[in-house]
Amino acid sequence: MVLININIGPFDIVPDFIGYLILADGIKTLINHTNIKAFQTAYTITTPLTLISLAMIFVKFMNVLPVDSFYTMLSMVIMQLLTVAHVYFIYIGTIEYCEDELMSDCHIMTLKSGCRNYVAINLFVTLIYTFQLNMSIRLQWAVIIFGVILSLIMQLIFMGHISRMKKITGEIDLMISE
Helix, strand or coil: CCCCCCEECCEECCCHHHHHHHHHHHHHHHHHHHCCHHHHHHHHHHHHHHHHHHHHHHHHHHCCCCCCCHHHHHHHHHHHHHHHHHHHHHHHHHHHHHHHCCCCHHHHHHHHHHHHHHHHHHHHHHHHHHCHHHCCHHHHHHHHHHHHHHHHHHHHHHHHHHHHHHHHHHHHHHHHHC
């Protein structure tokens, strides 16, 4: 998951909490369809993500805290860690679903490896973000952009594997039915 803020003046066109509400709705559908515990955990994590996102909007508009205050930085780090956990449980639920659909062990191992890599990259970026005060602005941006690009690549690879597995499963089902 990558957070992108598109602003018109001080207004965010699509605030993060709207995205979290959309995700919650999708995850709720997955829970009803599969009853996988990892999806239930991801759904539970959506609540604090939504509340922190709303609180950050309030802080921004009311100028309650400076942008570089300890509490603002702490809330951003907590938000990033919750986001990593959120995506992790969505990945784990997806992997469990694929296992239930009798996907090959090779594909499942690839998905698990991709999930571990995604989490590792995002935790690395969070760590760098947490200690960014000791870096130059250029290095901070370079690390953040590099992390976002790696994260996007990992997500695309993950989705590609799922798509290929679904295609293979469909071909096997077709061969069996003939």
